[in-house]
Amino acid sequence: MRWLESNLGLVWDLMLTHMSLCIPPIIIGFLISIPIGWIANRYRLTRGVILVVLGLLYTIPSIPLFIFMPLILGTPQLSSLNVVVALTIYAVALMVRSASDGLGSVDKDVLQAASAMGYSGWQRFWRVELPLSGPVLLAGLRVVSASTVSLATIGSVIGVTSLGYLFINGLQRRIPAEVLTGIVSVLLIAVVFDLLLVLLGRLVLPWSRRDRSVRAKTVARSRTAVLTGAGS
Amino acid sequence: MNLIEQGFAWILDPENISGPSGWVARLLEQLAYTFGAVAIAAVIAVPLGYLVGHTGKGRDIAVSLSGGFRALPSLGLLILLALGLGIGFRAPLVTFVILAIPPILAGAYAGFEAVDRRTIDAARAIGMTEWQVVTRVEVPLGLPLLIGGLRSSVLQVVATATLAGYVAGGALGAFIFEAFALRDYPQALGASILVTALALVLEGIFALLQKLVVPRGVVVKEQREVRSRSSRTRAVMGTPIREGK
């Protein structure tokens, strides 16, 4: 407790830095995943290929991926861009499956009905498919958010500052309170992000509360939980 | 590109391959962590998950547990435990067991939950005991999801086991952290390539295994489902087209 009191400023700064590392991958990852998920869901052949490739990308452990990044991007080894891009890759790898599952979960009859009413393909996507797959997308996004917030700490190992700094510094100076503060701060950010996402879901998807969506969400969530594990 | 060549050169250098601090020994350490942690975690999580899945009790706790652990930073946990248990292999092993539990738990209970309630009801109705319902219906039908859970826990641990080197726990990460200290990029790269290759190989083995254990009757194509889909029509609501006037 005393450590925290005298280092409140440092912790706050690190939390802000940590969030600035996490937010771009979550948002960019989500935006990239929708079209890829759509393609994966639209054509049977591409689905297999895309999911296998992303599955393999997700399998690459984070420390090696952070180390490979400067070679691929040509960035300096200590650039935070290395971490942001690597986290985005993980986010896409996780999110595309949710996007594909979500778009696939939309009742085919509803789509046929929409076409029969005269929606064009483009309109149908924006006004029917995307909103209806919202609950599954949201569930996927929550998983992405939690694992990104946790993974960003590993960046500190390769010298990119995040809340992971508290772990490394805590080990060197043998201060358990510092390490614990780091863990709690990470969990705090994860919880806040999760609550924000749930709130966003309520605003954007008011129709989905209870009945239908709850089932879709729990199914998608338990499936994602089983099929993917956050590699560090 | 030159750097990648140097990375491979590091791997192929005989001096780095064998011996107690060669990469073969380190790779075996990584595997020992992985399978040791997953085995211990399975002993704990499988019965627990089956209990949750069979009775439906404690499901909410299990769900939030396996969800919440996703946000737990493994590096922080590892270091906290290392400060308590000392450096060496114990803190990493405990960390990896903790990391391995949630996916296995989720796989075990989700596997039971995925079994059609009506199949279980029928099994009871024809006179299976609770134990037989578990062993003859729920376990075989839940196996694919359990293997899925084991798969993700193995992959998670094999990746995270790299961190063991950070608290002097050996494994392939030892090379990487040593390389950081010495600014020896080829060594970091070479070890990274090995870790990645190991993860990909394990992923491949498990993908194959998962295909093999799915009960045959579960994968065969459903005859009726395919047909009934397209022929069904649903009322379309919209603005009626006005004729005349």
Add this chain to the structure above:
Amino acid sequence: MIEFRSVTKQFPDGTVAVDAFDLAIPPRKTTVLVGSSGCGKTTLLRMINRMIDPSSGHILIDGEDTGSLEPVKLRRRIGYVMQNSGLMPHRKVIDNVATVPILGGVPKKQARDDAMKLLDTVGLDRSLALKYPRQLSGGQQQRVGVARGLAADPNILLMDEPFGAVDPIVRAELQQETIRLQEGLGKTVVFVTHDIDEAFLLGHQVVILQKGGHIAQVGTPAEILAHPANDFVASFVGADRGKRALRIQRVGDRDVVVDENGTPTGVLQP
């Protein structure tokens, strides 16, 4: 003989599904429990093999109180067929049929041989034996369900809306098959349905149920049609309308039977 003696079932949420229910189900006949959803018919059926235990009252099979029997043993000597066949998706057809005898300790080889014969009994081709349930059509799955129900050679066969999910043509086939099987094997069949036509077709004894498991009327189909106990029964069986409200019209020297709308349906034989 199955006897219900003032059986009451109240579920934990407070709903009374069945209230002080008395009924005698004669042996070697088909008794059909019929009523709309929520009348407690499935609850009654499931209390016979103790899938549900009554809150109070007794159910006797050949004079023996089922409450004193071990549920698992009881279930193994009573056949059970449900709406969705309830087959194990990971076991082949033959193994599904042989499940109960094997549970009861019959050697595997013999159980499989017996199961093969049962496929003949229910009119399934033996070539389907090694398929998985999902490779079969709905009607075929239902037949496998019936074969499984018969596998332990039970005296009693419970059937819970077994043909509710198959199309009308297959349903008609399965109904005829059920009549043939019951006559041939002499089982006591207890059948649950919400379809009064099915009840009249299959039932030697028909029990019409009202909400809360109250018996509106018990009798043979003819008795019920001839003397509906009250307005509820009359309207439920449709005695006063449509194809059941028949009249005789004299055409020359013959009696022609016509329905409510005057559409002829047949000729009375002298």
